[in-house]
Amino acid sequence: MHDRFHMTLEQEEAIYYSQLFRYGVDYEKAAIAARIIASKDPDELLTEEEKQLVTEACKIWLAKHKRLTHINPMLNKYQKFK
Secondary structure, three states: OHHHHOOOHHHHHHHHHHHHHHOOOOHHHHHHHHHHHHHOOOHHHOOHHHHHHHHHHHHHHHHHHHHHHHHHHHHHHHHHOO
16 A cells, blocks of 8 residues: 555655745755755764754744745635625
8 A cells, every 4th residue: 555655765855845945945955955854864864964954944944834824814714805
């Protein structure tokens, strides 16, 4: 069953990249962070710079995601009253 949904490393990296970039992480930082996240390397194998880059990218993503998650229902509610 799980084989049906198996993704290649490149596919996983592309998904992470598109989400990070979509929510405001700059192009280069999103690409590097996506590669690191998709590799699934344990923290012990990552350098401090890699850990920091991924943390920063994920913080940016989370802030923008929360913002849009909060705004979209309000927009839908407003559009109903038009």
